[in-house]
Amino acid sequence: MAKTKSAYFCQSCGHESAKWLGKCPSCNQWNTFVEEIIEKQSANIPTWKPSTITQKANKPTLVEEIKSSTETRIETGDHELDRVLGGGLIDGSVTLIGGEPGIGKSTLLLQLALNLNRKKVLYVSGEESDQQIKMRADRLVKNENKKSECFILTETSTQNIFKQIEILEPQILIIDSIQTLHSAHIDATPGSISQIKECTAELIRFAKETNTPVFLIGHITKDGAIAGPKVLEHMVDTVLQFEGDRHHIYRILRSIKNRFGAAAEMGIYAMHGSGLREVSNPSEILLSQRDEELSGIAIAATLEGSRPMLIETQALVSTAAYGTPQRSATGFDTKRMNMLLAVLEKRCGFRLSTQDVFLNIAGGIKVDDPAIDLAIIVAIVSSQQDIFIPSKICFAAEVGLSGEIRAVNRIEQRISEAEKLGFEKIVVSTYNLKGLNKDKFKIQIVSVSKINEVFELFLES
Secondary structure, eight states: OOOOEEEEEETTTOOEESSOOSBOTTTOOBSOEEEEEEEOSOOOOOOOOOSSOOOOOOOOOOGGGSOOOOOOEEOOSOHHHHHHHTSSEETTOEEEEEEOTTSSHHHHHHHHHHHOTTOOEEEEESSSOHHHHHHHHHHHOSOTTOOOOEEEEEOOBHHHHHHHHHHHOOSEEEEEOGGGOBOTTSOSOTTSHHHHHHHHHHHHHHHHHHTOOEEEEEOBOTTSSBSSOTHHHHHSSEEEEEEEOTTSSEEEEEEEEETTSOTTOEEEEEEETTEEEEOSOHHHHHSOOOSSOOBTEEEEEEEETTEEEEEEEEEEEEEOSSSSOOEEEESSOHHHHHHHHHHHHHHHOOOOTTEEEEEEETTSOOOOOGGGHHHHHHHHHHHHHTOBOOTTEEEEOEEOTTSBEEOOSOHHHHHHHHHHTTOSEEEEEGGGOTTOOGGGOOSEEEEESBHHHHHHHHHHO
16 A cells, blocks of 8 residues: 655645745745645546547657647637637637636636537536526526537536546536646645646646647635646646726736737726626727816826727826825836836926825726836826816827936837827827838827927927
8 A cells, every 4th residue: 555645835836845844945935834645545546548549758859840730729709808818719728717706707708608609618617506607607698599518517526527528528628716626636625736736737638638728717815816836827828817896897808828829918898797798999998088178187008918008097196294295006016106206306307205196097907018107297297287188199108217208119009099099199209200101190190309398298288
């Protein structure tokens, strides 16, 4: 009889150690090691073993001798999801979707399973009963006459799941969620480090050997990271983050890692009683409709992956009521905002060191594109001086520490998006004009090279 083996795993990053350690050498966290049994006494437990594939040893091959093949993608019918995935599903790919509880992860994938045409989908749930899933499915189905091939299985044992897979032979597999599964090979509770690693490894092996796309839903920790070891994100092909505020209707599906496409794409949904609705033009929902001109608001042309968007930056500058001025930013990096405030004070003479500054990106999204620097500076000065910026003007430029206006990438896409939404003027860097054909745009393109030129433009208008 084999001896039971155990090891110590870090609950933060998944680092394995033969003995208990107070501090993890990988992530430097304290008191995160727990003991878990990694091998049971009974070794003859079935696992996923395809019967049609013969195992053979691989041999090294010259890169010139490898035959290249075009990737065939499966269109899901959800244009936002297809965009984030890079054009559709790849056969044999494993996609991990993480997000806060109640944000709509299960709704998104159940809606996907119900709307896929001529695809046999197996939806495995370890958290809900058949009746609960049926209630949600009745709410999501748009066409009652449409017959979907979505099969529901409420099971948590990977061995039982693979038995049903061999019988059903699904074309797409959805697991909700990976933290609820357990494998008989590991004597540990579901959701532990070793169980998550083993269950994910078995599902990846199944996906690669059968060319079946697999979706995994993952819980997140209180810090916003996907629960389980960090190696989980390295094992899968694609990692998507489902974000949003449960008190608002808009949800954002963001690509964090994608082996088959861009890793900075974003899809936007609106949550309704009948499910998630795609938002094809996010600029319209991110720009507020104002009846009158207000100070402290500037429009920025930004990019999320390959998608151009116009967003509204809002700033409020007021006299500090207490000793230390407050600096607060929502949807933007606070350190970068402090840098821009220092540039305004040093290069332009605006006294902001004794004033509270609050910054907000409207719509509840987070932006790290440096092209919105100019719009943020303009919004801050507009609030401090109490002058409004015309609503038909937008900005697309980065601001340097010396006060120069720097060029940004893919300026033509930003200009085209502003023109499509009816803007009359866009302010860009002078260095962006090189190679730019201004004649093909109807919108007025204003070029500046220093921050002072931007403020002179407002004073003249």
